[in-house]
Amino acid sequence: MADSRTAPAQPLSIVEARERLRILIRDLAVVRGHVVLSSGAEADHYVDLRRITLHHEAAPLVGRVMIDLLRREGLVPGVEAVGGLTLGADPVATSILHASAADEALAGLDAFVVRKANKAHGLQRRIEGPDVTGRRVVAVEDTSTTGGSVLTACEALTEAGADIAAVAVIVHRSDASREAVEAAGYRYLAAYDISELEI
Numbered sequence: 001m002a003d004s005r006t007a008p009a010q011p012l013s014i015v016e017a018r019e020r021l022r023i024l025i026r027d028l029a030v031v032r033g034h035v036v037l038s039s040g041a042e043a044d045h046y047v048d049l050r051r052i053t054l055h056h057e058a059a060p061l062v063g064r065v066m067i068d069l070l071r072r073e074g075l076v077p078g079v080e081a082v083g084g085l086t087l088g089a090d091p092v093a094t095s096i097l098h099a100s101a102a103d104e105a106l107a108g109l110d111a112f113v114v115r116k117a118n119k120a121h122g123l124q125r126r127i128e129g130p131d132v133t134g135r136r137v138v139a140v141e142d143t144s145t146t147g148g149s150v151l152t153a154c155e156a157l158t159e160a161g162a163d164i165a166a167v168a169v170i171v172h173r174s175d176a177s178r179e180a181v182e183a184a185g186y187r188y189l190a191a192y193d194i195s196e197l198e199i
Helices: 014-029 058-072 089-101 148-159 175-183
Strands: 030-036 042-047 081-085 110-114 136-144 163-172 188-193
Touching (some): 014 030, 058 089, 058 163, 089 110, 089 148, 110 148, 136 148, 148 163, 148 175
Parallel strands (some): 081 110, 081 136, 163 188
């Protein structure tokens, strides 16, 4: 079993990066104990992916693994921007943005942030960052139980005139989320299944 505190000495292949990120998620993000999720559901554990998306070693791996997922699904090159509902999606999108900038095979992906409500001053925008109108985008989230947050982002993106290619999460936690996203007409992609975390 690899130690989650020991950083690798040389660049990792994508297979190694995916396994390293899985270990970091398992060791750093899984919190055991009774919790009430944002959906109101109760669970005996919680996967706190902000401990990953804001972690010095894990965040760059998130970008690489998510780009690999989008590439394997035929979405990159082609997708132009990634983002989702603030706050959970913000570091995911930023990690993807940075990884895409370092990938010579990609032109680079923009990132955007979807506010929970329109800004009341300034430009009063709901979606911050480069304009998404007419652009092919992926709505991202760290994980999802019901699909509510990412579908809220999709509603705002549709209103803004974006072409939503897919919804992508780091960890698939709940079939209810997949079903809700697919029922709304979107592809649902996940880099990992909850079963891979050995909970």
